[in-house]
Amino acid sequence: MKALSSCSAFFLAFSRRDHTILISKNKNNRCSRLIISRHYMTASATTTTIQAEDSEDERRTRWHNEFTVNFLGPPHALASLSVGDTTIDGQITRLSSSPDLFLIRNHISSQMDRDSIKTGAIDNGMKLAGTTKSDENTVRKNSYLTWMNPYELLLSEECNQKKGVTPILLALLRSARSTFVHSTMNDLFDRGEYNYCMAEDVQVAKYDIGGMYNTHHDGYGRFLTVLTYLNGVGGTYFPFANNTSTNGATNTITCQREAELAAEGAGNSGLLVVGIEGIEAYNIGDDDYSNQTLPNNNTNITSDYSTVQIQPGDAVAFYNYNADGEKEWKSLHESRSVPREKWIVTNWFRSESLTGSLSSLYKASLLDEDET
Numbered sequence: 001m002k003a004l005s006s007c008s009a010f011f012l013a014f015s016r017r018d019h020t021i022l023i024s025k026n027k028n029n030r031c032s033r034l035i036i037s038r039h040y041m042t043a044s045a046t047t048t049t050i051q052a053e054d055s056e057d058e059r060r061t062r063w064h065n066e067f068t069v070n071f072l073g074p075p076h077a078l079a080s081l082s083v084g085d086t087t088i089d090g091q092i093t094r095l096s097s098s099p100d101l102f103l104i105r106n107h108i109s110s111q112m113d114r115d116s117i118k119t120g121a122i123d124n125g126m127k128l129a130g131t132t133k134s135d136e137n138t139v140r141k142n143s144y145l146t147w148m149n150p151y152e153l154l155l156s157e158e159c160n161q162k163k164g165v166t167p168i169l170l171a172l173l174r175s176a177r178s179t180f181v182h183s184t185m186n187d188l189f190d191r192g193e194y195n196y197c198m199a200e201d202v203q204v205a206k207y208d209i210g211g212m213y214n215t216h217h218d219g220y221g222r223f224l225t226v227l228t229y230l231n232g233v234g235g236t237y238f239p240f241a242n243n244t245s246t247n248g249a250t251n252t253i254t255c256q257r258e259a260e261l262a263a264e265g266a267g268n269s270g271l272l273v274v275g276i277e278g279i280e281a282y283n284i285g286d287d288d289y290s291n292q293t294l295p296n297n298n299t300n301i302t303s304d305y306s307t308v309q310i311q312p313g314d315a316v317a318f319y320n321y322n323a324d325g326e327k328e329w330k331s332l333h334e335s336r337s338v339p340r341e342k343w344i345v346t347n348w349f350r351s352e353s354l355t356g357s358l359s360s361l362y363k364a365s366l367l368d369e370d371e372t
């Protein structure tokens with residue numbers, strides 16, 4: 001590590017392969033921002049050949065596109081997968097490149113573990129999810145939530161009653177971090193820079209029949225969502241997920257209004273996660289199916305959107321911010337109204353570099369208040 005000086009702040013620099021990362025430090029020597037090249041979360045390779053005739057803007061754009069790494073995105077082993085490709089162990093398949101969206105088979109492979117999480121959640125007390133701002137809740141319907149901090153559970157007396165679920169939640173958290181968080185963020189975490197990559201308490205959600213959660217962006221600096229289906233009922237729909245190519249045009253969405261985006265995208269593209277309830281349980285756009293399959297037989301393509309069939313214990317992981325530290329709007333998603341009881345457990349990882357101080361955030365209550 002090499003120290004660089006500055007008037008009000010100084011910087012630490014360290015290299016990882018061909019990338020240089022700068023961390024700005026305030027006077028008290030506490031990290032205030034992760035500055036990686038432009039804005040927050042990009043890194044630059046050390047050399048690049050620029051053609052003389054390129055305009056300054058073109059050069060900058062090309063440099064940015066070719067040599068940026070999104071530390072809020074998937075780690076290298078996953079980032080390099082093309083849509084439809086699966087990791088050597090056969091467990092993780094890329095479902096979309098924009099947003100970065102992956103399917104994980106058998107993420108919680110044991111039915112006993114899945115049942116323990118459900119029981120632990122019930123014991124912990126599940127509350128109706130919804131807004132307090134209006135009588136008619138249009139954001140979520142018929143869904144119940146609880147939050148569990150496995151480390152607190154481990155320490156508290158309650159741990160004795162819940163020791164069934166504590167090790168399972170700890171293992172889930174560790175596996176989500178090691179598999180889906182970029183190694184650079186994990187390195188920062190290991191160095192004690194916890195604010196760049198904080199794991200939230202684990203959320204368990206249950207939807208009764210007719211339960212739903214409207215289209216939304218996970219937001220609040222949650223750069224990574226890992227959502228595991230506990231009883232095999234799906235219904236998660238990503239209206240902007242692409243499933244054709246990793247190298248095609250990027251189709252940047254500039255409009256930032258979620259509802260507008262969802263309306264534009266619904267039925268034209270996207271990916272629907274379907275479980276034991278079956279595809280006919282959901283009616284999205286035109287029901288014009290063509291039964292083609294992507295490599296690995298994971299995805300049935302319809303003319304309008306794709307579906308992926310999950311089993312109990314399977315999970316999806318998706319990334320909510322782009323390399324500039326801005327919201328990746330294509331990660332918008334929803335839970336369609338479900339035809340039978342649905343259980344999920346979710347791990348979120350978020351970064352202070354995206355939201356400023358996170359201490360003032362209030363997780364579920366904040367989500368519900370804001371998304372009215």
Ligand SMILES: O=C(O)CCC(=O)C(=O)O
Binds near residue numbers: 205213218234235334
């Ligand atoms: O229930 C689902 O399928 C999606 C849940 C979700 O998006 C969330 O909890 O943020």
Ligand SMILES: [Fe+2]
Binds near residue numbers: 216217218333
């Ligand atoms: Fe969500």
